[in-house]
Amino acid sequence: MLLAFAVVAFALAYVLFIATIPPLSGGGSWRTTTFGSAVHDPSSFLKIVLDSITFAAALFIVASGFALIFGLMRVVNMAHGSFYLLAGYIAYEIQQAMTGQGFSLQSSDVNTWEWLVPLVVAAPCIAVIGLVTQQAFLRWNQGQELRQALITIAISVIVADQIIAHFPRNVSQGQRFGGNAVDLTWPGWTDRFVNLHVGGVQYSLARLVMLGIGVTVGVGLWLWLYRTKTGMVIRAGVDDEQMTQALGINIQRTFTIAFVVGSALAALGATVWASQSNITSGQDGVWLLNSLVVVIVGGMGSIFGAAAGAILFAFVSNFGASYLPTSGTDCCTQYSSILTFVLIALVLAFRPRGLFGRDA
């Protein structure tokens, strides 16, 4: 317990006070980092905080879908990452078809509709695939958690391989297919920097829009789960599936709704993050890992858990990449992925079901 607090306290103190920028002469000590401490370089610090929060928004959108499915049905949807990837490519193809500009699409050539329509088409596509998966393969295995996880792994293998075989279709130059990296483009009006009037920070409007979408999804999910009848049934199903069923509620219908919404959230998150970053084969594994970490850290079956997990994971990964010592060529930012393990270990040591998790 004490050790855990010591680790967290040291990490905070390191970022806030101890870290220094590298000396001009090269070299450095254990205190040397890329940016220097928050006290010395507040605007870099603030930028990384904003990067973390906006990344957390994208994480939350994808992982809340995973958490919704897992919390209600105890289905670990291992194909969540593949759904994410497929949604990204579908949205990309539609944007390409709408703009007809080819691979090097400028943000100024994209209007709001040319970003929204791909999103509005990709989400139902993935929702339908989720629906088929749930109805055809998972429904009749209800309660067999391992078997369902294996089924979704099989589906993810097939989907990932088919993506490599068929996407991207629309590339003006370079290689078609093969799951090559492509990126969606934000609409033109987001392509500027906003002066936040805090420490002179200029910040990308697109990332702030992403944050806004994340918050909207969070609020929307909260209203849906806590202020509507369907949401009430879902929460009852999370707590006690059999009792809910015994009260005459068609739990199968609720399961289907949750799976469809969860898959659609993967598609929404894919469209958003593919506009910010890019989409390429192999990211299905990345986003499956992201969703898993968020849900393991935050706890199963709660949107607050997903939000807390997303924020913690985003902060740990962004700060790890920015504030680990950079003394010498080999140390230490390369080790940032180990911090994810440290985060999981610290949380699970005290809360085996995650921060907001309850015993099932």
Next chain:
Amino acid sequence: MSPAGWTRRQQLERALAAGALVLVAVWPATGFSSYWTHQILIETFVFGIIASSLIFLSAYGGMVSLAQTALGGIAGIVLGNLATHGGPGGTSKGLHLGWNPTLALVAALVLTTAIGLLGGAVASRSAGIYFLMITLTYSVIATYTLGQVTKISGFSGIGGINRYTPGWIGDVLAHPNRLYYVAFAVTLAVYALIRYIVRTPFGLTLQGIRDEPIRMSSLGYHVPLHRTLAFGFAAFLAALGGVLYAWWSGQVAPGDVDLPQTINLLVMAVIGGLVRIEGAWIGAFVFILMQTYITSNTHIPLLGFGGTLFGGSFNTIVGIIFLLIVLVSPDGLMGIWRRLFETRYLARWKRQAPAAEPAR
């Protein structure tokens, strides 16, 4: 017990097993196919050993671990760092510590077991589906860490390990038969060791924990400790497989432990069946045969598709086979074998058998 006291199924199984063992033992001497000796069979031994650690955890501990591939890879990387020499004619990557190979072998096994104990301790308060999720994150974290940390591995990994084997094996390329018999011997030893462990008080307690963790806990058994030890033991087995893999293939890279490889190992274990240790090698053998002989030029006589299905690669076929196995027989080939003896035609044999077979 004499053969007469065995059930008909046991008689048949043991006869088949003895036949297979004799065939495998004399295979290199027969000189039928050195490709089979040095590729398919050695690979079957190696992946069977790693898969057996997965099946051990699943069948006797109720924990499905996706970290076994990563643990095997870690053992290989440790071995590569310790045993290889740098300089002219040496390998390009790694620390080149140039230890005595036998010492490096022991160090790789010990270190991997220690990592397994650490990872097991973090995950030990979880079981079943949670355990699967946590170990999957281990596997992905290991892949990223190995890929990013250029000092110990880097993206391309460590090569040339096959030249730094202990003297009693010699250069693997010069004496491939020696490695064949070493891998065969390790396979037999691992099988015997697992069969022994599950009969010890520790193994029996582990099976109690698999079935009734809360009851075992109230009887005074330390449930997380037993799970941690089981995971450490499985890490040791995976390390054995990983070391053999490093010697056999000569190189270990992050690509050997990434998500597709992790899933491949799971597919082997599931094809064999997650319920019996024997399934590990049967599953590995079947998988490797498919991987070797289903290529884009293959035409399977009755099914007709030529390697590529819907334009996909081998992975689409693996995914579909995996899906079929999980849907039709979740306990894999071993489950199909078991059910063969429960059909009406064989019920007669069962009635003649002196006693019901003891539970595993």
